[in-house]
Amino acid sequence: MELKEVIERRRTVRDFKNENISDEILKYAIENAFKAPSYNHLREWDFIIVKSLETKLQLIESENLDKEISINELTKVFENEELIKKEMYLDAIPKQKKMILNAPIVVIVVFRPKKAIEKVDRIYDLNCVASAWCCIENLLLSLAERDVFGVTYIPQHTDKIKKKLNIPEELEIAAIIPIGYKAENAKILKQKEINISERIHLDCWK
Numbered sequence: 001m002e003l004k005e006v007i008e009r010r011r012t013v014r015d016f017k018n019e020n021i022s023d024e025i026l027k028y029a030i031e032n033a034f035k036a037p038s039y040n041h042l043r044e045w046d047f048i049i050v051k052s053l054e055t056k057l058q059l060i061e062s063e064n065l066d067k068e069i070s071i072n073e074l075t076k077v078f079e080n081e082e083l084i085k086k087e088m089y090l091d092a093i094p095k096q097k098k099m100i101l102n103a104p105i106v107v108i109v110v111f112r113p114k115k116a117i118e119k120v121d122r123i124y125d126l127n128c129v130a131s132a133w134c135c136i137e138n139l140l141l142s143l144a145e146r147d148v149f150g151v152t153y154i155p156q157h158t159d160k161i162k163k164k165l166n167i168p169e170e171l172e173i174a175a176i177i178p179i180g181y182k183a184e185n186a187k188i189l190k191q192k193e194i195n196i197s198e199r200i201h202l203d204c205w206k
């Protein structure tokens with residue numbers, strides 16, 4: 001498949017079919033993820049492959065995703081936001097629990113931070129996060145090439161999750177990625193259109 005075709009095919013999917021993903025597809029995507037650039041040349045990433053309901057429930061509990069969500073309240077919260085952003089949040093927020101439960105696999109991407117997160121005071125110190133996200137994009141593109149899609153969920157209660165899943169204290173979680181085949185009725189949101197020529201600045205900002 002052409003690179004452009006794969007890039008266009010990769011879209012965030014939060015509604016999954018009840019169908020397993022082969023080990024071969026997962027291995028292919030993780031091998032490609034490890035080919036991403038890394039700031040210190042060490043590729044300090046690990047992948048936890050979650051399949052069990054028990055671990056999924058631990059993620060949901062750690063993140064307090066069990067709460068009832070009122071669509072009316074949510075609509076008010078995003079009332080003054082740009083329509084395309086509002087549509088995304090109104091679709092995404094109510095699906096956070098279900099997407100973890102229904103995905104046949106949830107991939108947790110773990111990385112080694114350069115500095116303790118609470119000590120970070122320069123963008124430069126976030127090189128480790130940037131590298132982890134290069135690796136995540138390779139993973140998502142490689143899955144999309146094989147018709148498997150995902151959604152990058154960023155946990156807020158990482159300490160809880162690390163304890164429950166036995167992740168070494170010195171490591172961090174970049175993202176929790178439910179992956180699977182698209183459900184028949186999967187909602188794919190419209191992407192914001194960008195006037196690219198306005199975003200390219202020659203020699204300096206203009």
Ligand SMILES: Cc1cc2nc3c(=O)[nH]c(=O)nc-3n(C[C@H](O)[C@H](O)[C@H](O)COP(=O)(O)O)c2cc1C
Pocket residue numbers: 010011012013014088092093096151152153154189191
């Ligand atoms: C850093 C980052 C954090 C995100 N966090 C979440 C999240 O917590 N939950 C979620 O459902 N989607 C999350 N997303 C997915 C975005 O909503 C999605 O990528 C965006 O709407 C664009 O859609 P597209 O990927 O189909 O182009 C996140 C994406 C990124 C890059």
